[in-house]
Amino acid sequence: MCLAVPAKIIKINDRTAVAETLGVKKEIDISLVPAVRIGDFVLIHAGFAIQIIEKEDAVSIQNYLKEYLDGQKH
């Protein structure tokens, strides 16, 4: 349940946004992060952004994810 993924907000539509992580775009709910803006990085849990995070932190988490996913392929 603690699984959460970092993503970049690329478009905002009222209470949802389009977020992108590792090349994948997904629509997410942003009701819990009312201050979010385009270009911000967020942590996503079960389709909701739950926290706004710094870019370098999002990138470092994404790198771990990518490493893990690449490892899974082998």
Add this chain to the structure above:
Amino acid sequence: MDKSIEKLISSLKSNKLVNKINIMEVCGTHTMAISRYGLRQLIPETINLISGPGCPVCVTPAVDVDQVLEIMKQYDVSLFTFGDMLRVPGTGSSLYLKKAEGRDINICYSPIDSLDYARKNPDRKVIFLAIGFETTVPLTAVIVKRAYLEKITNFYIFNTHKLIPEALELLANDKEIKINAFLCPGHVSAIIGSEPYGFLADKYGIPCVISGFEPEDILQSIAMIQEQIKKKTPEIEIQYNRVVRKEGNPSAVKLIYEIFDKSDSAWRGLGNIPGSGLKLKEKFSGFDARIRFPVKITRSVEPAGCECGNVLKGIKKPFECRLFSKTCRPESPVGPCMVSSEGSCAAYYKYERELRNIKF
């Protein structure tokens, strides 16, 4: 990360304490990470990592599982649930088996899916199985509030949400397992911040570190705990400051308590913990599936030999359960700790079962 894993381990060993310490993690994702990265085998022998009740699926008591199963048996409803709950054994059945019998049971990635379905299918009664700690509670709060504002009348939640800090207090008081420190959950804390844990340091003198999920995060957090114990300065520290702020996410917390009040809650293995659960406020009680779909449970039993309760409390390690890897395996789970992707037994089975002869 500043240090490599080697440096962190070497630093842990050179700063190790004289006395053995028990550090409990209370987050299923930490349990999995510790097992997956072999951290138990890398840290000094003076540190005993204990897996606690960090998996919401695992701590949901049998009677709740049975209640959902009975609702699915007696009523024609559409259930939406996170995937983990599907194979949790109830008394004589599971949601997986009910689905095979033709009941309308759907796995959802997001709670939003359940409300969307209710909106699009007004002739169906839709229940969202609302399970999870504070990471997930705000999500349920959002959909309940939305359903209320849109006057959606065919949507309900079966609420089994639980709160972490109150459970930690019970564990802090437990004389059987002497906990010297807590590794606090990363994403629960992203919501609630660090302040709700304050009493653990202030009242109980127990160091707490809110940790991230990478091996470096967990090792660094253990080092921070060691340091606190050495200096006898228990406090609540945030190692996972990439994501966790002291104040957490105040919007999310505010929304939780707009929709819910605290209540007592029964935890598998720990019993009833006052104030550790949530109940819908009166205004939203129309969304309560337990009220709308009453059922009578005549019999709710833990499977014979199942030690999930003791494992969740940290009294026993998974391989100290006689059923572990014999009759209880991921493909044939007896208890929830083996089913859940964040269950202690599932973690130990996947990554550590060959090590059971090693004394920890």
